[in-house]
Amino acid sequence: MRRVGSFAAVLACAAASTASAQEMLNMPAATLPSPGVLIPRGQARAYRFEDSQWLLEQAVRLEYGIARDLSIAADLPLHQGFFDAPRPSDGDFGLGDLDLSLELRILREDLNAIDTVRASIFAGAELPTGTGGFGGGSVDPFAGAVVTAIIGRHGFDASARYTFVTGGGHDHPIFASDTADDFVNLDLGYAYRLYPAEFGEEREGAWYATLELNSTFTTGGEHAVLLSPGLLLEAPSYAVELGLQVPVTQDLVHAPELRIGFVLGLRLIF
Amino acid sequence: MPASLTATLRAVCILTAVTLLPACAANPARVGASNEPALAAIGDGTLAPGRHDLVVRGMSCPKCISNVDLQLKRIDGVVDPQVDMKNGRVVITVREGASPSRAAIARAIEDAGFTLAEIRSDAAAGGGR
Numbered sequence: 275m276r277r278v279g280s281f282a283a284v285l286a287c288a289a290a291s292t293a294s295a296q297e298m299l300n301m302p303a304a305t306l307p308s309p310g311v312l313i314p315r316g317q318a319r320a321y322r323f324e325d326s327q328w329l330l331e332q333a334v335r336l337e338y339g340i341a342r343d344l345s346i347a348a349d350l351p352l353h354q355g356f357f358d359a360p361r362p363s364d365g366d367f368g369l370g371d372l373d374l375s376l377e378l379r380i381l382r383e384d385l386n387a388i389d390t391v392r393a394s395i396f397a398g399a400e401l402p403t404g405t406g407g408f409g410g411g412s413v414d415p416f417a418g419a420v421v422t423a424i425i426g427r428h429g430f431d432a433s434a435r436y437t438f439v440t441g442g443g444h445d446h447p448i449f450a451s452d453t454a455d456d457f458v459n460l461d462l463g464y465a466y467r468l469y470p471a472e473f474g475e476e477r478e479g480a481w482y483a484t485l486e487l488n489s490t491f492t493t494g495g496e497h498a499v500l501l502s503p504g505l506l507l508e509a510p511s512y513a514v515e516l517g518l519q520v521p522v523t524q525d526l527v528h529a530p531e532l533r534i535g536f537v538l539g540l541r542l543i544f
Numbered sequence: 545m546p547a548s549l550t551a552t553l554r555a556v557c558i559l560t561a562v563t564l565l566p567a568c569a570a571n572p573a574r575v576g577a578s579n580e581p582a583l584a585a586i587g588d589g590t591l592a593p594g595r596h597d598l599v600v601r602g603m604s605c606p607k608c609i610s611n612v613d614l615q616l617k618r619i620d621g622v623v624d625p626q627v628d629m630k631n632g633r634v635v636i637t638v639r640e641g642a643s644p645s646r647a648a649i650a651r652a653i654e655d656a657g658f659t660l661a662e663i664r665s666d667a668a669a670g671g672g673r
Contacts, residue, residue, distance in 0.1 A: 382602070387631060388632070513607070
């Protein structure tokens with residue numbers, strides 16, 4: 275009962291959060307807020323690991339447009355763990371590490387009314403704000419790049435991020451990225467606009483089916499590759515996203531193997 | 545992961561950070577992918593009261609409507625932007641007594657994240673100046 279109640283609270287937090295628009299569920303996009311615009315975004319996630327261990331996560335992202343092609347972002351997750359000891363158990367709550375980053379758009383080619391190709395580079399650091407066994411305890415710089423292309427009903431994203439782990443990693447890693455080794459995130463995403471086939475002159479929402487390949491490779495040889503199907507409803511003023519994450523291949527020594535992940539997000543766009 | 549790949553990725557990341565951070569610190573308004581040539585092509589002058597058609601490229605999702613709305617409504621005198629995503633058009637109305645500049649319109653579209661290709665003014669309504 276406690277698990278159900280806690281999870282409901284996490285989902286309620288997600289519903290109260292707000293965010294931006296057409297982006298994949300689990301990877302960056304080369305989309306930036308306009309200058310002077312603050313965009314909050316929230317997602318609730320539930321991960322089931324081996325031996326019926328669970329992690330619930332409420333992630334909040336704040337993104338602010340500094341200039342036309344430059345934004346700053348902060349990502350802070352709140353975790354609740356239902357692991358076997360010594361990892362957080364019995365619904366223990368804890369903050370995760372705060373990600374602070376700058377993103378610079380380096381390419382914007384608007385080809386016609388709809389089609390566009392955009393690219394950004396980003397750099398930042400994970401700060402040791404984690405509590406309750408959910409933090410890495412060190413300042414870990416990262417940098418990367420992302421490309422987004424939208425051609426008619428098709429959207430494509432590709433991103434790469436390298437993180438330098440300067441400390442000893444998490445005491446008891448939950449994901450591959452929690453170990454003491456540097457790691458790379460490589461992500462590919464595809465979105466297909468299910469409806470409408472063509473945008474009309476009216477303000478209407480759009481339904482997208484998304485499929486992502488999200489991967490983490492550590493310099494220590496561990497890796498996890500996840501296939502992530504999703505559904506996105508985007509309207510001018512809000513968006514709802516729903517998705518799964520299913521492991522394709524995992525080679526983990528320090529972290530438990532993931533069985534499945536669930537993602538629910540609600541974005542209100544002002 | 546092979547050591548050579550790790551070294552390459554480290555180098556790319558360091559290069560990215562070294563390029564990004566000083567550029568942003570120096571003058572954030574001047575960095576990035578803004579389409580200054582397109583801005584210049586829109587020309588000088590102001591828009592007269594009445595309806596004007598903006599030909600806009602790159603509005604690829606419903607959120608674009610909100611972005612364009614937000615930026616255009618920040619311009620004094622511009623009311624009721626109507627976005628037609630299918631045709632890449634935004635119809636704006638300039639109220640009586642106002643005369644927003646063409647450059648301000650172009651910068652608003654750029655700030656929204658899109659490219660303004662052309663402003664078509666309604667000659668019967670007074671058009672552009």
